[in-house]
Amino acid sequence: MKRVYAKEEYCIGCRLCEIYCILSHxxxxxxxxxxxxxxxxxxxARIQVEEEGALSFALxxxxxxxxxxxxxxxxxxxxxxxxxxxxxxxxxxCVGCWTCIxxxxxxxxxxxxxSKKIASKCDLCGQNETPYCVQNCPNGxxxxxxxxxxxxxxxxxx
Amino acid sequence: MAxxxxxxxxxxxxxxxGIRKVDRETPIxxxxxxxYHTYSRPLISYYLAGKVEESLMVYRKKxxxxxNGVKAILGCRAEALDVEKKSVNLANGQKLPYEKxxxxxxxxxxxxxxxxxxxxxxxxxxxxDDVKEIDALVSRGSKVIILGAGLIGxxxxxxxxxxxxxxxVVELAEYILSSILDExxxxxxxxxxxxxxxxxxxxxxxxxxxxxxxxxxxxxKNGSTYTCDLTIVAIGVRPNLELVEGTPVNTEAGIxxxxxxxxxxxxxxxxxxxxxxxxxxxxEKRVLPILPNAYKQGETAGINMAGGNAKWDxxxxxxxxSFFGLPMTTAGIVNPREEGYQELEKCExxxxxxxxxxxxDGKLVGHISLNCIERSGILTSFIRxxxxxxxIAEKLLNENGLIVLEEELRHRKLVGGGAA
Numbered sequence: 001m002k003r004v005y006a007k008e009e010y011c012i013g014c015r016l017c018e019i020y021c022i023l024s025h026x027x028x029x030x031x032x033x034x035x036x037x038x039x040x041x042x043x044x045a046r047i048q049v050e051e052e053g054a055l056s057f058a059l060x061x062x063x064x065x066x067x068x069x070x071x072x073x074x075x076x077x078x079x080x081x082x083x084x085x086x087x088x089x090x091x092x093x094c095v096g097c098w099t100c101i102x103x104x105x106x107x108x109x110x111x112x113x114x115s116k117k118i119a120s121k122c123d124l125c126g127q128n129e130t131p132y133c134v135q136n137c138p139n140g141x142x143x144x145x146x147x148x149x150x151x152x153x154x155x156x157x158x
Numbered sequence: 159m160a161x162x163x164x165x166x167x168x169x170x171x172x173x174x175x176g177i178r179k180v181d182r183e184t185p186i187x188x189x190x191x192x193x194y195h196t197y198s199r200p201l202i203s204y205y206l207a208g209k210v211e212e213s214l215m216v217y218r219k220k221x222x223x224x225x226n227g228v229k230a231i232l233g234c235r236a237e238a239l240d241v242e243k244k245s246v247n248l249a250n251g252q253k254l255p256y257e258k259x260x261x262x263x264x265x266x267x268x269x270x271x272x273x274x275x276x277x278x279x280x281x282x283x284x285x286x287d288d289v290k291e292i293d294a295l296v297s298r299g300s301k302v303i304i305l306g307a308g309l310i311g312x313x314x315x316x317x318x319x320x321x322x323x324x325x326x327v328v329e330l331a332e333y334i335l336s337s338i339l340d341e342x343x344x345x346x347x348x349x350x351x352x353x354x355x356x357x358x359x360x361x362x363x364x365x366x367x368x369x370x371x372x373x374x375x376x377x378x379k380n381g382s383t384y385t386c387d388l389t390i391v392a393i394g395v396r397p398n399l400e401l402v403e404g405t406p407v408n409t410e411a412g413i414x415x416x417x418x419x420x421x422x423x424x425x426x427x428x429x430x431x432x433x434x435x436x437x438x439x440x441x442e443k444r445v446l447p448i449l450p451n452a453y454k455q456g457e458t459a460g461i462n463m464a465g466g467n468a469k470w471d472x473x474x475x476x477x478x479x480s481f482f483g484l485p486m487t488t489a490g491i492v493n494p495r496e497e498g499y500q501e502l503e504k505c506e507x508x509x510x511x512x513x514x515x516x517x518x519d520g521k522l523v524g525h526i527s528l529n530c531i532e533r534s535g536i537l538t539s540f541i542r543x544x545x546x547x548x549x550i551a552e553k554l555l556n557e558n559g560l561i562v563l564e565e566e567l568r569h570r571k572l573v574g575g576g577a578a
Contacts, residue, residue: 006572050561059560062575068535071172071457072450074200076217093214095204098531102478102487103450105542106571107533107558148573152566 001085004047004124004131006057007149010141011049013056017133017142018045021060024125024132041114046122047133048107058133058142060122061108063087069100069109069121078119086124094118161463162246162254164236164401165262166190167199168449169430169456171218173260174226176460176468184464186228187254189246193233194286195220200449202289203313207320215286236263241405241423258425258463261402261413262456265395265431265447270305274367280389283314295388298322303376303386305364307334309479311392315356316481326357326384328364328376330393338477338488342505343512343528347481350510354482395447397432410434412445417469419459427463429455439474439490439523439541446473472542478531484510487534490524490541491516499523502555513555520548533558 019032022045026035036042047060063080067087070078077093078100080086089100096117100109112120125131134142143149161177163170166188174186197215204210223230235249239259246254267282269275281292292314296302300323304311307329315325327334333344334351348358359378366377367389375385397412408414408422412434419427419435430452437444451473461468476489492514494501500517509529515537516524522540536558540547547554550562560571 001576003575008568008572050559052561055561057561057572059572064575068450071453074449075198075215076219093216095201095210097200097478097480098485098487099450099478100535101531102476102489102534102538104533104535105539106574107536107560109535111532148576150569150573152570152573 001063002124002144002146003063003148004060004122004134005143005145005149006059007141007143008055008057010139011056011058012139012141013049013051014138015049016136016138017047017058018049020132020136021045021047021122043112043114043120044110046110046120048110058137059106059108060133061087061104062106063122063124068103068105069119072099072103074099084127086127087121088123089119089121091116091118160184160255160257161186161260162256162258163188163260163262164190164246165260165264165430165432166192166194166196166230166232167262167264167430168217168452169262169264169432169459170260171196171222172453172456172458173262173427173429173460173463174222174228176457176462176466177464178226178460180461180464180466183227186226187231188223188228189231189234189236189248189254191233191235192285192287195230195232196222197286199284199286200313202283202286203317205286206289206293206314207317212286236401239401239405239407241407241426244425246401256425259427260456260459260463261407261421261426261428261432262430262452263398263401263432266398267391268394268396269391270363270393272364272367274369274373275364275389275391277367277369277371277373277389279372279387280367280391283310283390283392284395292318292388292390296321296323299324300387301385302326303328303364303373303384303389304392305329305389306392306394307331307358307360308337308392308394309335309477310395311390312351312481313479314390314392315351316354319355324357325355326359326386328359328362328378330361330363332361334358334360336493338475338479338492339486339526339528340493340514342503343486343514343526346507346510346512346528347484347486349507350484351481395431397434397445399432410443414443415455417458417471418462419455419470420462427459429459435473436471437474438472446475448475448477450476474541476538484529485531486526486528487531487538488524488526489534489538490522491518492524492526494518494524502551504555515547515551515555517547517551520546522547522551536560
């Protein structure tokens with residue numbers, strides 16, 4: 001499946017991906033000013049920039065083929081769509097127990113306590129288009145691709 | 159070919175999903191003594207507190223059995239297993255022949271040998287019916303004694319306090335949650351619970367149960383006496399081995415399974431709280447009664463029952479739990495009892511915060527993260543992947559992240575998720 005991949009050699013840690021992730025999931029999807037000035041209870045960004053010295057990268061849900069969060073979910077709220085491969089959380093059945101946070105090998109699941117406690121995570125912006133974080137990265141440090149940018153000798157995480 | 163699954167919780171459902179990864183056709187028969195569509199057992203405390211309606215407790219959607227070609231026989235106990243004839247006898251007289259059998263009968267509450275704990279208002283806290291019975295017995299101001307300050311006892315205590323009951327928790331150990339926390343962390347959680355009105359009697363147990371048909375009061379070994387309207391016994395869960403008693407299926411503390419989740423009898427598999435399977439942090443087979451492990455064991459069993467090839471040898475304890483909004487995640491070995499472990503701690507009782515990393519030979523084997531659970535799955539993965547954290551342990555004590563990793567491992571994480 002197509003995933004969002006970070007290319008750390010191009011990331012400058014500007015955090016625009018976090019800003020546009022918030023926009024994508026706000027009630028004003030096309031208006032950055034309104035999304036930030038009018039939404040008083042903004043849910044957290046679902047992509048997180050890590051930065052240390054010159055090194056930085058942004059990471060969100062890997063939509064794992066064998067997703068620990070899905071298999072660990074105590075309520076069945078966290079699911080993997082068999083068609084699209086997207087890992088998604090069914091809000092109504094999530095009780096905010098955070099077992100998925102304890103299970104995710106990437107630290108990609110975030111506590112959203114803006115209203116009812118729920119686990120929040122990347123949904124690939126509904127998959128209708130290139131995700132907002134990728135579209136708005138000024139440096140091409142995020143790509144939306146079938147192919148990962150790094151070849152590693154050992155398989156990743158899973 | 160016919161699959162029979164005894165059980166209807168995480169391990170059983172994992173097995174259905176595992177079988178269906180390999181075999182879409184062959185019918186599955188699933189048997190449960192409970193009359194309900196598969197539901198999430200850990201949600202019973204949420205149900206009691208009025209936070210989750212029964213209709214939202216389903217562990218899989220209502221069309222799950224139909225979609226997966228499962229004939230569910232609910233509200234009917236599997237009474238006997240005939241290994242020779244490859245058949246399970248049900249309470250309704252039916253004999254179910256099987257080609258491949260999964261035993262996922264879970265655990266049952268352990269009741270200590272104290273006279274009087276068989277009285278009417280003594281309950282356990284495992285199943286939906288348990289909390290329905292409790293719900294009918296308690297109201298605002300009810301006095302409740304809970305025996306056991308483990309995960310189950312304290313979730314019961316939280317729910318009951320939230321509906322206005324007066325709760326006293328009695329625990330034999332010197333500190334609470336001793337299976338997932340150490341003493342320093344436990345003290346912080348205990349204080350938090352006390353601030354919410356829960357009273358603790360530690361280092362003692364019930365000496366005497368007073369009352370005729372119903373418990374009216376309990377006397378503790380330390381001399382205290384409490385009147386009560388309800389007593390809940392929550393000192394632990396033991397594998398429910400009744401079905402395999404007297405059969406050649408090998409049991410120790412639980413049904414012994416290999417990494418394929420097969421028992422010593424070919425064609426008979428077991429998964430979940432009933433089993434004794436491999437724990438990679440201890441390097442030995444243990445009973446690991448936690449839901450994520452039950453699901454993985456069930457899924458592994460299912461794949462193998464259907465002729466696929468799956469192994470699960472990465473089990474270890476890991477829990478996430480909150481009490482009155484105070485969250486904690488823990489994993490692996492949190493209280494090493496032997497030499498050879500290194501422990502790093504950060505303790506800030508004023509912030510209700512505690513973090514501990516346990517290392518062996520430079521590798522992470524356990525952690526406690528109290529009120530600092532963000533991204534703690536990274537730690538869980540380091541345990542599973544046996545990552546050497548010698549040089550990054552201090553940084554991880556302050557913040558969980560991937561940036562502290564060496565380039566190759568970091569890149570591996572950045573491109574993770576896919577099968578290759």
